[in-house]
Amino acid sequence: MEDLKQKPSEVSRSKSLMDIMKSNISDYFMFIALIVIMIFFTITTNGVFISSRNISNLINQMGYIAVLAVGMTLIIVIRHIELSVGYLAGFLGAFAAIAMTFWGWPVYAVIPAVMIMGVLAGMITATPVAKLGVPAFVSTMALGLIFRGALLLVTMGTGTIVIKNDVFNAIGNGFIPDLPLGGILPGRHKLTLIIGLIGIIFSIFSAIKSRRTKLSYNFQVPSFSLFIAQLVLVSGLIGYVSWILSGYNGISWSLVILLLVVAVFQFITTKTPLGRHIYAVGGNPEAAELSGISVSKITYIVFAAMGMLSSLSGIMYASRLRSATTTAGLGFETDAIAAAFVGGVSAAGGVGTITGSIIGALVMMSLTSGMNLMNIDISVQYIVRGAVLVLAVVFDRITRRKN
Amino acid sequence: MDAPILEMKSITKEFPGVKALDNVTFSVRKGEVHCLVGENGAGKSTLMKVLSGVHPFGTYTGEIFVEGDIQKFNGIRDSEHAGIAIIYQELALIPELSVYENIFLGNEITNGLVVDSNESISQAVDILKKVGLDVNPMTKIKNLGVGKQQLVEIAKALKKEVKILILDEPTAALNENDSDNLLQLIRGLKEQGVTSILISHKLREVMEIADTITVLRDGKTVNTLDVQTDRVNEPVLIKHMVGRSIDNVFPKREKVNIGGEVLRLEDWCAFSYALGRDILKNVNINVRAGEIVGIAGLMGSGRTELAKSIFGNPDKYRLSGKVFINGQEQKFRNPHDAIKASMAYVTEDRKGNGLILIDDVKHNISLANLQEITAGGVINENEEILVANKYRSELNIKTPTIQQKVRNLSGGNQQKVSLGKWLFVKPGIMILDEPTRGIDVGAKFEIYTIMNSLVEQGMSIIMISSELPEILGMSDRIYVMSAGKIKGEMPIEEASQEGIMALAVDY
Numbered sequence: 088m089e090d091l092k093q094k095p096s097e098v099s100r101s102k103s104l105m106d107i108m109k110s111n112i113s114d115y116f117m118f119i120a121l122i123v124i125m126i127f128f129t130i131t132t133n134g135v136f137i138s139s140r141n142i143s144n145l146i147n148q149m150g151y152i153a154v155l156a157v158g159m160t161l162i163i164v165i166r167h168i169e170l171s172v173g174y175l176a177g178f179l180g181a182f183a184a185i186a187m188t189f190w191g192w193p194v195y196a197v198i199p200a201v202m203i204m205g206v207l208a209g210m211i212t213a214t215p216v217a218k219l220g221v222p223a224f225v226s227t228m229a230l231g232l233i234f235r236g237a238l239l240l241v242t243m244g245t246g247t248i249v250i251k252n253d254v255f256n257a258i259g260n261g262f263i264p265d266l267p268l269g270g271i272l273p274g275r276h277k278l279t280l281i282i283g284l285i286g287i288i289f290s291i292f293s294a295i296k297s298r299r300t301k302l303s304y305n306f307q308v309p310s311f312s313l314f315i316a317q318l319v320l321v322s323g324l325i326g327y328v329s330w331i332l333s334g335y336n337g338i339s340w341s342l343v344i345l346l347l348v349v350a351v352f353q354f355i356t357t358k359t360p361l362g363r364h365i366y367a368v369g370g371n372p373e374a375a376e377l378s379g380i381s382v383s384k385i386t387y388i389v390f391a392a393m394g395m396l397s398s399l400s401g402i403m404y405a406s407r408l409r410s411a412t413t414t415a416g417l418g419f420e421t422d423a424i425a426a427a428f429v430g431g432v433s434a435a436g437g438v439g440t441i442t443g444s445i446i447g448a449l450v451m452m453s454l455t456s457g458m459n460l461m462n463i464d465i466s467v468q469y470i471v472r473g474a475v476l477v478l479a480v481v482f483d484r485i486t487r488r489k490n
Numbered sequence: 491m492d493a494p495i496l497e498m499k500s501i502t503k504e505f506p507g508v509k510a511l512d513n514v515t516f517s518v519r520k521g522e523v524h525c526l527v528g529e530n531g532a533g534k535s536t537l538m539k540v541l542s543g544v545h546p547f548g549t550y551t552g553e554i555f556v557e558g559d560i561q562k563f564n565g566i567r568d569s570e571h572a573g574i575a576i577i578y579q580e581l582a583l584i585p586e587l588s589v590y591e592n593i594f595l596g597n598e599i600t601n602g603l604v605v606d607s608n609e610s611i612s613q614a615v616d617i618l619k620k621v622g623l624d625v626n627p628m629t630k631i632k633n634l635g636v637g638k639q640q641l642v643e644i645a646k647a648l649k650k651e652v653k654i655l656i657l658d659e660p661t662a663a664l665n666e667n668d669s670d671n672l673l674q675l676i677r678g679l680k681e682q683g684v685t686s687i688l689i690s691h692k693l694r695e696v697m698e699i700a701d702t703i704t705v706l707r708d709g710k711t712v713n714t715l716d717v718q719t720d721r722v723n724e725p726v727l728i729k730h731m732v733g734r735s736i737d738n739v740f741p742k743r744e745k746v747n748i749g750g751e752v753l754r755l756e757d758w759c760a761f762s763y764a765l766g767r768d769i770l771k772n773v774n775i776n777v778r779a780g781e782i783v784g785i786a787g788l789m790g791s792g793r794t795e796l797a798k799s800i801f802g803n804p805d806k807y808r809l810s811g812k813v814f815i816n817g818q819e820q821k822f823r824n825p826h827d828a829i830k831a832s833m834a835y836v837t838e839d840r841k842g843n844g845l846i847l848i849d850d851v852k853h854n855i856s857l858a859n860l861q862e863i864t865a866g867g868v869i870n871e872n873e874e875i876l877v878a879n880k881y882r883s884e885l886n887i888k889t890p891t892i893q894q895k896v897r898n899l900s901g902g903n904q905q906k907v908s909l910g911k912w913l914f915v916k917p918g919i920m921i922l923d924e925p926t927r928g929i930d931v932g933a934k935f936e937i938y939t940i941m942n943s944l945v946e947q948g949m950s951i952i953m954i955s956s957e958l959p960e961i962l963g964m965s966d967r968i969y970v971m972s973a974g975k976i977k978g979e980m981p982i983e984e985a986s987q988e989g990i991m992a993l994a995v996d997y
Contacts, residue, residue, distance in 0.1 A: 304872045358868045360860040367857055370846035376804045377835060377843055378858040378911075379826035437848050 116482065117430060117446050124450060128457030136457050139334030147259065149452040150341035151176070151403040153445055154348050155423035156430070158393035160444040161356070163427055164369040165389050166436035167216060167223035170420050171231035175208055175397040177416025178238040180405030184248040185241060187255060194254045202398045208234075209394020210387055217386035231420075239413060248411040259407030262336040263343065276337030283329025287322045294318055341403060345445075348396065353441045365389060370437030425472070426451055429479040433487070450475070494555075495520040495685050496541075496654055501552035503536055503545060510536040511550070512709040518654070518702075523676060523686045525696045528706035528731055529991075530789050530956040534689050537706070538656050542576045543569040556653070573653030577643050579662055585632035590614035592631055593646045613649070620682075621645045621675055637668030644675065648684075655679065656687045661695060662790060673699050691788050693724045693995050705730040725988070728995070732958055732987035739935060740963030743942045748966065749779030751817070752950050753800075753919055758811035760799045760974075769795045769807065771974045777919065782941065782951045784965030786958065786990045792974035793954045794838050797921045801835040802828040815919070829858060834917035836908050838924040838954070840901075844908045847897035851889055852878035854896050855910045862914070881910030886936060902933025909940065920944070921952045926960060938964060958987045973997050 128136035135141060155172055162169045183201045186192040192200075212230045215221035242248065250256060266277045294317070301308050309317070332338055356362035367375040368385045376382050400419065405411050430447025432439030451472060458468045496518040503511040511533045518524045526534050539545045541554065543563030554561045556572050563569045566576075583592050590611050599610045614627040623641040631639060640660055647655060657676075661669040673695060676686050690696050696703060703722065705712040712730045715722050753776065760770035769792050777783050787793050799807055802825035813820050815831050822828045825835070837844040845854050855878045856863060863873040878892040885906040889899055896907055905925065912920060922941070926934040941964060945951055955961050961968055968985050970978045970993040977993040 300872060304876065306872065306875060358871075360864055360867075360869060363853065363857065363860055363869065366849065366853075367846055370848050371843065373804075373843035374837075374846055375857075377801070377825050377837060379802075379824075379829040380857075381824060381826065437846065 116486070117443065117450065117479065120479075121446055121450050121453065124453050124457070128453065128460065132457065132460045135460055136453075137331070139331050141456065141460070142328075142331050143335040143339065145452055145456045146345075147339050147341045147407065148456070149448055150259070150339075150345050151400040151407070152419060152422045152426060152452070153345050153448040154396045154403070155400045155419055156426035156444040156448045157348055157352050157441055158389075158396035159420075159423040159427045160430070160432050160439050160441055161352075161365060161389045162223075162393055163424075163432045163434060164365060164437060164439050165386060166369055166372070166434075167386070167389075168227065168424070169212070169223065169390070169393050170227040171208075171212060171229075171234055172393060172397045172400070172423060173416040173419030173421075174231045174234035174238060175205065175394065175416070176401035176404060176419055177414075178234045178241070178401070179205055179208075179398045180401035180415050181238050181241050181248065181411035183255070183402055184250050184405055184411035187250060187252050188248055194252050197255070198402060201402060202395055205394040205396070205398025205401075206391045207394070208397070209391040212394065213387045213390030216390070217383040238415070242411065242413050246413065250405060250409050250411070255402075256406050256409045258340050258344070259403050259405075260409070261340050263338050263340065265337060274334070276333040276335075279329050279333040279337035282338065283325055283333075286325045286329070290321050290325065291318055294321075341407075344399065344403065348399065349441060349445055352392075356441055361388070366437055422451065423448075425476050428483075429476055431479075431483055433483070438487075447479075450479075493520050493557075494518060495557055497553075497555040498537070498541065499553045499555070501537065501540055501550055501554075503540055503550040510709050511540070514552075514706070514709070514711050516704060516711065517714070518685060518687060521680060521683055521685055522701040523680055523688060523699050525700040525703045526687060526689045526706065527691070527693065527696060527703060527727060528712075529958070531708075532706040532731070533709040534706055535658060536709075538576060538658060538687070538689065541569065542566055542574060542656065570650065573651055574656065575647035575650070575652045575654070576656040577640075577647060577658065577660060579659040581636075581639050581643055583631045583639055583643060583646075586630060588628045588630055589618070589625060589634070589642055590627035592642060593617060593627075593649055595646070597649070614645075617645045617649050618642075620648055622671070622678070635668070637664050637671065640664065640668070640672060641675070648679075652684055654685045654687065656689075658689045659691065660688070661690065661692060669695065691995055692997055693727055694997075696727070697722070697724065703727065707731060707733070724995075725992070728988050728991045732991050739931065739938075739959075741935065741939045741942055744946055746966070747780045747946065747948070749948065751776050752779050752815065753777040753952075754812075754814040755800070756812040756814070758796075758799070758809070758813070760795060760807040760809050762795070762805070762807050764805070769974050770799060773811070773974075773976050775969055775976060775979075777950050777952055779918075779950055780945050780948050781966045782945055782953055782964055784961040784968040785952060785954045785971060786961045786968055787956075787971035787977075787994050789956060791971040791994065793971050794923055795974075796971070797835060797923055797952070797954060800828070801825055801833060801921065829915055829917075832916075832918035834858075834912035834915050834920045836905075836912050836920065836922045836925060838927070840904050840908050845896050845904060845911075848895060850893050850895055851882070851887070851899075851907055852892040854907050855881055855892075855914055858911055859915045877914060878910075881913065885910050885913075885940060900929075900933075902929035902936075905929055905933070905937065909937070913944075917949065919950045919952070921954070923954045924956065925953060926955075926957070958990055961985075961990065962987065970994055 125137065155176070159169060159172070179201050182204065183197050186197045186200070187194060212227055215226045216223045263278060268277050271277065298308055298314060308314070356365065364375065364380045364385055367378065367380055368382050372382050401416065404415055426448035427439065427444045428447070429450050430439070430443035430445070432444060454472055454475060455468065458471065494517045498514065498516040501511050501514045502509070514533065514537060516537060526537070528534050540550050543565045546564045547562035556574070561572055584595065587595070593614050594610050598605050599613065600606060611627050618625065618627065621641045621644050623638060623645065625634065625638060631642065634642065660672055664672065676688070676699060679686060688699065700717050702714060702716055704714045705727065707730070755773050755775050758770060758773040759768065761767070762769045773796060785793050785796070798805055799809055800813060802822040803809060804825055820831055822831070841847060846857070852874055856874050860869060863870050863877060875892065881887065882889065882892055887906045887910065888903050896904055899907065925937055941951055953964060962982070962985055965982055967982060968980050968990065969976050970990050972994050977996055980989065
């Protein structure tokens with residue numbers, strides 16, 4: 088590892104911790120706030136909040152909102168809004184239930200079919216926005232009404248449709264299997280720990296590789312001690328989360344889906360030309376168009392991605408309830424929008440990250456979970472969550488103005 | 491008629507890096523029509539903004555007297571109170587409201603709590619008579635033509651006691667008939683004792699209506715001419731407007747190496763659906779390799795529209811005519827096609843449609859050519875840093891790091907980022923729209939030097955500029971535009987400021 092260190096003469100190339108903290112305070116703030124909130128609830132609930140069972144539940148409850156928040160982030164980044172996602176999720180969940188229960192479709196056909204329907208729905212929603220400049224607020228609200236009607240229509244005869252497919256129901260309730268290593272670490276989910284370990288090793292190796300490449304280009308890198316501190320922090324975090332999860336049933340299928348969605352979208356937004364184009368369209372659509380980027384094409388792509396994520400959300404929710412209900416999806420869009428804004432997305436466009444919105448979703452879900460454990464009345468819960476949303480947005484506004 | 495109703499003494503107004511007004515003195519006699527002329531950027535609008543309180547007291551130095559009393563306007567309300575009304579070139583009417591609602595907007599006649607429509611309408615009828623406009627006061631503004639809207643705007647100003655009426659290029663968007671009506675109205679108001687200050691580029695109409703003409707140039711008063719006693723004609727005015735000596739601020743080109751034709755437009759016309767009129771009429775131009783072609787003209791003459799219509803037509807004008815690039819006819823569906831055909835367009839409004847201000851220097855530079863640094867679908871961010879640093883040092887972009895947000899850079903450095911972005915596309919033909927607007931002298935010189943080295947390497951540059959010295963100092967050949975038409979073409983040897991301006995003000 089010696090070659091990762093810098094020679095003393097190159098110290099000026101390295102950034103100090105203070106510089107990094109100062110320039111990115113608004114990026115880290117919500118993460119710090121999340122930790123504070125979690126510690127607060129851990130104390131007030133005598134540790135119940137941080138228990139394996141509760142964290143595992145929290146993640147499963149968050150899954151179907153978090154995947155929506157990922158898509159909503161991109162929608163808001165390109166200066167639009169999507170109000171139909173909740174009802175679309177509800178309708179597609181019901182469609183999945185009907186296809187399996189009444190038509191006898193196999194689950195492995197239903198899931199891709201529903202996802203394709205989600206993409207198509209997203210493209211239909213995008214058309215008036217991208218082609219005619221209809222405000223997304225109006226066009227998505229209208230589509231939302233249509234999807235709501237469609238949901239009521241398909242569940243009219245039956246009411247709630249109970250899903251009896253175990254594979255489907257595992258998506259929202261099941262956990263990955265464990266390895267048959269009964270003797271070692273009894274009461275712990277071994278595969279979860281192993282995956283955690285692999286995650287740690289992978290993150291260390293990729294960090295080292297990226298630092299090596301940067302040094303080979305002769306670029307500025309954080310100082311060696313800071314680099315080690317970062318590695319320790321990230322490894323500790325992954326290790327701790329896997330340890331907690333291993334204490335209950337391990338990693339849930341919901342978490343697997345969520346992690347996949349985050350990984351794919353994080354990759355697209357940060358590493359690919361498509362991602363750059365999305366942020367450019369959000370930052371300045373006219374400049375983007377003159378730079379050879381088709382604003383309408385980007386609008387279609389983002390709404391289609393949102394539609395696909397809505398279908399996933401609908402599947403996760405129906406699976407979690409083991410049924411399709413007439414009220415499925417109600418208010419999902421509000422939760423997803425709130426998560427995105429708490430996570431630092433700017434309504435002015437061009438600003439907001441996938442990881443930020445996931446942290447935003449975690450903050451909102453932690454508040455719900457913690458207050459539930461403290462037996463706080465639902466009325467107060469709404470007020471607190473609303474206050475946190477306002478505070479987060481105000482804070483974001485102030486720190487951005489300063490920069 | 492001799493006492494000055496308005497005197498502005500030693501007015502100096504500075505913006506960061508630019509002295510917009512430099513010790514300007516401006517005096518208007520009671521009851522006259524006083525015209526203010528000068529090139530774009532001469533300081534006419536700034537002077538009127540100082541007068542109307544848009545630039546409040548304290549942000550400029552100097553004194554304003556109205557009828558002998560010193561004035562300290564802190565906003566438009568103060569100047570309105572003193573009897574000064576200003577009508578801007580862009581109309582400030584609400585299209586969805588009726589004529590009478592617009593006239594009384596902000597000063598509604600109320601009946602206790604509610605708006606007294608009947609009283610408003612009957613007063614509106616009287617006011618509209620004053621401007622000779624015969625329309626139903628309940629007509630919505632959007633249903634009136636531009637000429638009538640202009641009259642409503644004046645009516646709105648006249649509802650209060652107006653001593654001085656300022657009109658900023660009132661006839662720019664009007665046809666001949668409407669223009670004549672408006673000038674007639676100004677004469678009529680003069681008879682009623684209203685003093686008018688008129689900003690206009692149309693020298694013919696200035697000659698027709700003015701009692702006195704003040705010429706501004708580069709933020710200074712050049713001359714005040716009495717139309718009755720001084721010998722005033724268009725050539726004299728043009729001479730005053732442009733008659734500066736051209737300092738030697740332009741770098742010499744090492745070698746001029748002009749090759750074959752790379753771009754040709756044939757009978758190029760454009761119709762704007764948004765404006766509802768033709769904005770380009772039968773434009774025929776050509777550009778050769780290694781050449782800087784200057785396109786001169788006043789604002790609104792169609793230069794930017796020409797650039798955009800060629801560059802993939804993002805504003806979706808209805809086009810006719812032909813574009814040839816390197817002898818091949820091209821039909822660009824969007825800017826992407828134009829970029830692929832080796833064109834680049836550095837926009838006039840770098841903040842509005844040139845750069846992503848909230849993003850950093852490196853992302854802005856790479857944006858139009860990401861595929862160059864992408865392998866296997868993934869952007870190589872390290873290569874991107876190299877590219878950004880390359881242009882940072884080549885163009886001498888002064889920024890602490892390439893991670894700096896572009897909005898934190900100075901105008902000159904933003905312009906260089908814009909240039910860097912388009913150089914990374916490696917174009918053959920580059921359109922530069924007002925390449926040095928709002929940037930300091932040092933950065934201007936650097937940009938000129940870069941332009942020279944680019945054409946020496948065989949690139950072709952179309953330079954749109956309102957600054958005549960720049961046009962004359964940099965171009966190999968010049969086209970002059972006015973009202974969407976090419977009014978003339980001249981090789982640099984035959985071009986002069988007077989010659990260009992005479993064509994540019996020819997409507």
